[in-house]
Amino acid sequence: MTLRVGIVGAGISGLSTQHFLEREAVRRGLRVQVETWDPRPSPGGNVRTESRGGWRCEEAAESILNSRTETRELAMELGLSNRIVQASPLAKKRFLVWRGKLRAMGPGSIFGSFPTWSAKLAALKEPFVARGPEDESFADFGRRRLGKGLFEQIMDPMVTGIYAANPELLSVRSAFPRIKGMEQEHGSLVRGLWNARKARSRLPQERKAGSGSYSFRGGMTDLVEALAASLGGSVFTDQPLVRLERLEHGWRLHGRDRMADFDRVVLALPSHQLGDLDGLPGHCRKDLCAVPYNPVAVVGLGYRREHVGHPLDGFGFLVPRLEGRKILGTLFTSSLWTDAAPEGHVLLRTMVGGGRSPELASLSENDLVAMVQGELAELVGARGEPVFAHVKRYAQGIPQYPVGHHLVVDRLRQELTPLGLFLAGNAWDGIGVNDCVAAAATRARTILEGA
Numbered sequence: 001m002t003l004r005v006g007i008v009g010a011g012i013s014g015l016s017t018q019h020f021l022e023r024e025a026v027r028r029g030l031r032v033q034v035e036t037w038d039p040r041p042s043p044g045g046n047v048r049t050e051s052r053g054g055w056r057c058e059e060a061a062e063s064i065l066n067s068r069t070e071t072r073e074l075a076m077e078l079g080l081s082n083r084i085v086q087a088s089p090l091a092k093k094r095f096l097v098w099r100g101k102l103r104a105m106g107p108g109s110i111f112g113s114f115p116t117w118s119a120k121l122a123a124l125k126e127p128f129v130a131r132g133p134e135d136e137s138f139a140d141f142g143r144r145r146l147g148k149g150l151f152e153q154i155m156d157p158m159v160t161g162i163y164a165a166n167p168e169l170l171s172v173r174s175a176f177p178r179i180k181g182m183e184q185e186h187g188s189l190v191r192g193l194w195n196a197r198k199a200r201s202r203l204p205q206e207r208k209a210g211s212g213s214y215s216f217r218g219g220m221t222d223l224v225e226a227l228a229a230s231l232g233g234s235v236f237t238d239q240p241l242v243r244l245e246r247l248e249h250g251w252r253l254h255g256r257d258r259m260a261d262f263d264r265v266v267l268a269l270p271s272h273q274l275g276d277l278d279g280l281p282g283h284c285r286k287d288l289c290a291v292p293y294n295p296v297a298v299v300g301l302g303y304r305r306e307h308v309g310h311p312l313d314g315f316g317f318l319v320p321r322l323e324g325r326k327i328l329g330t331l332f333t334s335s336l337w338t339d340a341a342p343e344g345h346v347l348l349r350t351m352v353g354g355g356r357s358p359e360l361a362s363l364s365e366n367d368l369v370a371m372v373q374g375e376l377a378e379l380v381g382a383r384g385e386p387v388f389a390h391v392k393r394y395a396q397g398i399p400q401y402p403v404g405h406h407l408v409v410d411r412l413r414q415e416l417t418p419l420g421l422f423l424a425g426n427a428w429d430g431i432g433v434n435d436c437v438a439a440a441a442t443r444a445r446t447i448l449e450g451a
């Protein structure tokens with residue numbers, strides 16, 4: 001018997017689910033027939049690289065962390081090993097804006113004037129702070145464990161840099177499971193980090209998680225293009241799912257001009273787009289569509305090198321809310337990948353909006369460019385007009401897991417899995433590309449169990 005699986009959404013989550021399903025089925029001697037549908041003209045979802053005139057600018061993910069290996073292994077299976085490019089070692093240096101100036105972060109900075117001495121002293125109490133509730137907002141967690149000062153000066157910009165989220169609303173457990181896990185397991189972040197370090201030192205070299213991040217020679221688009229190419233004609237673009245119909249055994253999917261029956265269906269589209277579908281189980285609909293997404297704009301600006309005063313010798317900078325600026329942070333893209341800008345030029349990629357100032361993400365492209373230009377002039381001494389600009393606006397860009405999200409996800413999976421429906425995508429299992437790929441591998445095994 002052949003198991004028919006329909007995947008709705010050809011972002012990295014949907015495409016990698018199909019890849020792992022097909023690979024795992026071969027390994028288990030099972031027969032599967034998989035199709036992936038997406039309304040866009042090309043697969044890849046938000047992962048897209050804009051390449052023109054010697055500039056290479058990402059619209060969403062800039063790079064993949066080396067700290068996990070799932071995506072790298074997938075890339076190897078796809079024959080991309082010689083296209084993997086490590087970010088420059090410069091990327092280890094990160095900056096924060098403090099009192100209007102860029103400050104380098106790092107072990108040495110702990111002895112300087114930033115963070116403030118009162119914040120550092122308050123944080124010394126961390127090992128003695130009692131364990132907190134099962135889940136709480138990232139802001140409550142940060143203030144409780146490390147004090148208001150360190151939260152505002154370091155943790156708030158950190159969460160903004162990853163989730164573009166409002167830390168008062170973001171679940172620490174779902175967004176930062178490792179950090180919350182340290183508290184639960186070791187009673188303290190300091191003890192958790194110390195124990196993790198000791199455990200790591202005992203591992204053989206080849207099993208140690210790497211630091212830094214990587215991308216591909218043609219940018220992140222190389223990964224989704226290679227994935228889609230390896231799946232051949234079973235990825236249907238320009239094909240939105242409009243309706244699901246429950247059958248006695250399985251589901252009938254109705255697309256714009258395609259209809260097909262499947263034993264199992266993977267919903268790999270954003271949670272906010274699930275609301276547009278007819279035929280979802282009524283009792284789950286509210287929870288399925290309830291994950292809020294923050295609007296975000298990505299503004300890539302290119303300058304002649306000599307028109308930017310700062311050495312750009314790092315990954316980029318983040319902006320704490322206290323600074324009252326209009327941007328969330330900027331990546332020094334051409335310092336990470338020297339070929340991302342033409343010779344003698346630099347590329348800076350700035351995030352705007354998020355949970356902190358959502359209204360700014362919907363400014364016109366011209367206004368966004370002008371605003372970012374003004375901020376970069378003050379912060380890194382960028383002078384004159386940029387010679388390259390690329391703007392990508394997301395009305396609903398990055399999911400912001402609410403406190404208690406894990407309970408909703410567990411409940412939904414308990415309800416949907418027996419019906420042959422599987423949840424995928426960054427609304428449920430983490431937002432990083434590594435999270436999406438790791439969840440896809442697990443999902444493929446779950447789908448094949450009992451097949």
Ligand SMILES: Cc1cc2nc3c(=O)[nH]c(=O)nc-3n(C[C@H](O)[C@H](O)[C@H](O)COP(=O)(O)OP(=O)(O)OC[C@H]3O[C@@H](n4cnc5c(N)ncnc54)[C@H](O)[C@@H]3O)c2cc1C
Pocket residue numbers: 008009010011012013014037038039040044045046047059060061062063064065239240241242268269270273296298394397398424425426427430431432433434436
């Ligand atoms: C600005 C930004 C920066 C980021 N930076 C990083 C980073 O540096 N590193 C990192 O690891 N991650 C980063 N991320 C996160 C990461 O890129 C995403 O979480 C990941 O790409 C999400 O993939 P996905 O497949 O879950 O969802 P998506 O990419 O959103 O794909 C969902 C797909 O579903 C499709 N769809 C919608 N409606 C339907 C329908 N009715 N029928 C069929 N299909 C439908 C959509 O067209 C889309 O293709 C960033 C994200 C953003 C927005």
